Amino acid sequence: MSTPPPTPPTNGWRTWGGILLVPVLAIFTALVIGAIIIVATGADVLAAYGGLFMGAIGSPRAIAYTLVEATPYVFGGLAVLIGFRAGLFNIGVEGQIAVGSMCAVIVGAFVSLPPGLHAVVAFIAGALGGALWGAIPGWLRARTGAHEVITTIMFNYIAIRSTDYLIKVPFLDKESSSQRTPFIAEGAHLPFLFGPDYRLHAGFLIALVAAVATAWILKRTIIGFEIKTTGANPDAAHYAGMNVPRTIILTMALSGLMAGMAGASQVLGLEHNLKASFSAGYGFDSIAIALLAASNPIGVIPAAMFWGALRNGAGLMQLNSGISINLINIVQALVIAFVAADQIVRQIYRIRSARSAGVTLSRGWGR
Amino acid sequence: MPPVLEVRNLTKRFPGITATDAVNFTLEAGEIHAFLGENGAGKSTLMNMLYGLYRPDEGQILLNGQVVQINGANDAIKRGLGMVHQHFMLVPTLTVTENIILGNEVVNGLLIDIASAQQRIRTLAQTFGLDIPVDALIHDLPVGVQQRVEIIKALYRGADILILDEPTAVLTPQEADDLFVVIKRLKAQGKSIIFISHKLREVLALADRISVLRRGKLVGDTTPALADEAKLASMMVGRDVVLHIEKSPATPGEVVLDISHLQVADERGNIAVSDVSLQIRRGEIVGIAGVQGNGQTELVAAVTGLINPLRGTIVVAGADITGQGTNRAIAAGMGHIPEDRQQHGLVLSYSIADNMVLSTYDIAPFAKGLIINEAAIAAQATTLVQRFDVRTGSIDALASTLSGGNQQKVVVARELARPLNLLVAAQPTRGLDVGSIEFIHKSIVAERDNGTGVLLVSAELDEILALADRILVMYRGQVIAEVAGADADRNQIGLLMAGITPTGAEA
Known part of the structure; x- marks a missing residue:
């Protein structure tokens, strides 16, 4: 009672x-384990990892391509992270990206507006x-208790199949031999930052802003x-007068908003159209x-x-060493x-188990 | 004759704390030895070492003069130690007999010999005056009877030494009296009893010898003849304690809570509050006495907006807030100290500062529009930590690092920090140390003197008697009696809590 417990540091380089x-x-x-696998297949580790490294950041163009690849992951990681913070596990990012891409392509290709x-x-x-x-599964969770893991998986199927249909039938580019929508208007392009050769587009900058905004x-x-309170202790949030159902819906909407931006950024910045069965697994x-970032928006x-x-370096790795991209x-x-x-890593490197970050990834069923 | 149990220099260390520090005591045959101490004083650690759940770091345990090493609960049972835990270890869906013989079945070929087991149980029950229905299912039995089943279970396994861990915490005063009769009968038959409690009155009434633990050390060894409540309390806390709350008579003002014909269902849909009407005025504390599970929890949940009542109205300071949620209740000037501070009152992974603004984070000065003002929150937390004597190194410390008493002070500080019309305090001091209880009681009385109406729900009759200006007794979802706090009689209220009204009929 008389000696207060030591306070753990809440910021600074140690944390x-x-x-x-x-x-x-x-x-x-x-x-390291990847290297062992490479050796086991009889290939040259140095050539493989050298290729991976050069392909990823070996030239300005490689760096630009890496950032292009990273862009949808920034948005997607933020989408999952926002859910985590409220104790929600949004597995529906893939579907939300599909809907976002579709909406962006419809407006980009079929609406005319000033550039x-x-x-x-x-x-x-x-x-x-x-x-x-994203908000619909949130609403279902808040009002009926339907668990978002189940509903978002189902909503993925609905979104991916529906956009596939929309691409193949009503919005099909009939001039084209492949199954895809028409190209969006030139004026709807997100501008390239260093010209079309480097492919790096404004979507990357928007992603950085989105990360900072999420942290803020x-x-x-x-x-x-x-x-955060809903995620850490929904009961205490309710007792303190917070509107927990509203927070759940809002969180899922914000999460979906990030996912939608991922889709919009890919379509408007890079692809400029949508192909049938385009699912890229970003979601x-x-x-x-989000896991790798330890649920930190800047991370x-x-x-x-x-x-x-x-992903970007894998191509040159294959070329240099004959190792499969897989x-x-x-x-x-x-x-x-x-x-x-992480306990495995802590064991291998004898790191003392730290206080857990205090982020509940997802709660149990039915509440 | 050596004592049946002797403990020498028993020490147990956990990282950063010495839970018991060179504790010595003896237990004679046919003796009731009470252990007093606040939470965290080391009572449970000591008992868990006796029961073989912890291995002592230093020291010896002697049974009948022999040094022994107790390897786990089964070993303890074999050596004649029996423990009745505060939370019963019974299977609710099995019968009394099945629970008693569980793990200790008399087998006749492949079949369990229920008949001979029941014969033994009946003999034990008769010897010790423990009346139990051997064929009833546990979940049909009242708590007091379940406790008797636990005691018989220990005796059935041959216990000569019984450890009773806070046995009266879940009982009505009458059930507690029945238990005391049983304990005295056990003693008369030569059993030795270790009785753990933090209720001074009980210890004085029952024990032959009293040991007081404070921060792992044995700080006192006395008998009821040589001690009184004030002396025991100051031994427990290490300083003089005000047991009696000084409060002036209430000066009730206008009605601030008006509940009429309230009907509330519990989580399973059973009617928990059947028809309650009551009024609370400014400047008075109304205590709801009652054994846990008689509708108090649901009454509080409905009043504070956590659940919607089936019927009836709740008016706070002239505003009808029935079924409009917690936010509306707070807006009407209600503060709520919830029953379960860790689950409902705090976000344990948040700092003290964030917990201090859990219900005011969205209003000035803590927020400007959508933006949070961290400086204002820190200033508020610093002030409150000082005013409510929260013992912590920093307002940035996580709530989970605080002791129970300090956690509750954070909740009380937060709720009393804003101007209130009505304070709802549910079990505000459950499980807390004497020092924190004293502080929280004073804070509640001070809030009353500020003109706030207080609805106090407590399973501790002593707490109700100490604080309430009016006492309402709840039994099976109804208020069956009202007593003025000044002339409340502990026995009379005890009977009312069991549903026995003065006319002699059960309510």
Whole structure:
């Protein structure tokens, strides 16, 4: 009673070191195991990883391509993270990206607006489409208790099949031999930052702003306080007079908004149309990004860049050493396994178990 | 004759704390030895070492003069130790007999010999005056009877030493009296009893010898003849304690809570509050006495807006807030100290500062529009930590690092920080140390003197008697009696809590 317990440091380099330690060591360990696999297949480790490194960040163009790859992961990682903070597990990012892309392409290709404004409106349409698609499972959870893990998985199927239909039938480009929508209007393009050769578009900058905005919302606004409290202890939130159902719906809408921006940014910045069966799996990898970032919005940026680097460097790795691109999937899977099961990493490197970050990833069923 | 149990220099350390520090005591045959201490004083650690759940770091345990090493609960039972835990270890869906013989079945071939087991149970029950229905299912039995089942279970396994851990916490005063008769009968038959409690009155009434633990050390060894409540309390806390709250007579003002014909269902849809009407005025404390589970929890949930009542109205300071949620209740000037501070009162993973504004985070000065003002929150927390004597190194410390008493002070500070019309306090001091209880009681009385109406719900009759200006007794979802606080009689209220009204009929 008389001696107060020591207060753990809440900021400073020690905490940052603690947060970074596990992801960095997880990546390192995964790369080591990847090297063992490469050796086992009889290939040259140096050539493989040299190729991976050069392909990812070996030239200005490689760096630009890595950032292009990273862009949708920043948005997607933020989408999953916002859900985590409220104790919600949004597995529906994939579907929300599909809806966001579709809305952006419809406005971009079938509505005519002045250039520039056209891009803004199309981007907002994509973001709002994702937000709406996320808000519905949120509403179901808040009003009926239907668990968001189930509903968002189902909503993925609905979204992906419906957009597929929309691409193949009403919005099909009949001039084209492949099954895709028409190209969006020139004026709806998100501008390239360094010209078309480098492919890096304004979507990347929007993603950075989104990460900073998310951090600010969570830390400095009453909405963020409500989201975090709902995630940390929904009962206490209810007792304190917070509107927990409203917070759940709002969180899912915000999460979907980020996912919608991922879709809009890909369509308006890079692809400029939508192809049938385009699902890229960004939504599922986004869960991995949020985990790797330890649910820190700013941490999503390096996590997504790492992800983008692996994907971007994989091509040159294959060219240099004859290793299949699929090795990268193994390395990615290992990284996530080590981050998720951080006790393994702590054991290997004899790190004392730290206080858990206090973020509930998802709660049980039916509340 | 050596004592049946002797403990020498028993020490147990946990990281950063010495839970028991060189504790010595003896227990003679046929003796009732009471252990007093606040939460965290080391009572449970000591008992868990006796029962073989913890291995002592230093020291010895002697049974009948022999040094023993107790390896787990089964070993303890074999050596004649029996423990009745505060939370019963019974299977609700099995019968009394099945629970008693569980793990200790008399087998006749492949079949369990229920008949001979029941014969033994009946003999035990008769010897010790423990009346139990051997074929009833546990979940049909009142708590007091379940406790008897636990005691018989220990005796059935051959216990000569019985450890009773806070046995009266869940009982009505009458059930507690029945238990005391049983304990005295056990003693008369030569059993030795260790009785753990923090209720001074009970210990004085029952024990032959009293040991007081404070911060892991044995700080007192006395007998009821040599001690009184004030002396025991100051031994427990280490300083003089005001047991009697000084309060002036209430000066009730206008009605601030008006409940009429309230009907509330519990989580399973059963009617928990059947027809309650009551009024609370400014400047008075109205205590709801009653054994837990008689509708108090649901009454509080409805009043504070957590659940919607089936019928009836709740008016706070002239505003009808029936079924409009917690936010509306707070807006009407209601403060709520919830029953379960860890689950409902606090966000344990938040700092003290954030917990201090859990219901005011969205209004000035803590928020400007949508933006949170961290400086204002820190200033508020600093003031409140000082005013409510929250013992912490920093307002940024997580709530989970605080002791129970300090956690509750955070909740009380937050709720009393804003101007209130009505304070609803549900079990405000449950499980707290004497020092924190004293502080929280004073805060509640001070709030009353400020002109706030207080609805106090407590299972501790002593708390109700100490604080309430008017006492309402709840039994099976109804208010069956009202007594003025000044002339309340502990026995009379005890009977009312059991549903026995002065006319002699059960309500």
